[in-house]
Amino acid sequence: MMWGLGGIGFTCMILGNVLFGLIIAAIIIIIIRLVRRTDHYHGHYHDYYHGENKSGALDILKERYAKGEITKEQYESMKKDLGLN
Numbered sequence: 001m002m003w004g005l006g007g008i009g010f011t012c013m014i015l016g017n018v019l020f021g022l023i024i025a026a027i028i029i030i031i032i033r034l035v036r037r038t039d040h041y042h043g044h045y046h047d048y049y050h051g052e053n054k055s056g057a058l059d060i061l062k063e064r065y066a067k068g069e070i071t072k073e074q075y076e077s078m079k080k081d082l083g084l085n
Helices: 007-042 044-049 054-067 072-081
Strands: none
Touching: 054 072
């Protein structure tokens, strides 16, 4: 008994399932990348490396001054350079 196109029908069914799986995988990868990108915009990576968290820079500067890594003159100079006056 013949079923449609014979062996071609089965092959098309397999290829269709593989294509469907690839499309679903691509959608999942896109969603994961969008979520990760959003996390970077709200995390410390974005704040420190894109200059949007000046209070974080001031905290680091205060910590270095408190540890004695920099002098008062260096502290004031760096604070001025960062525009934190």
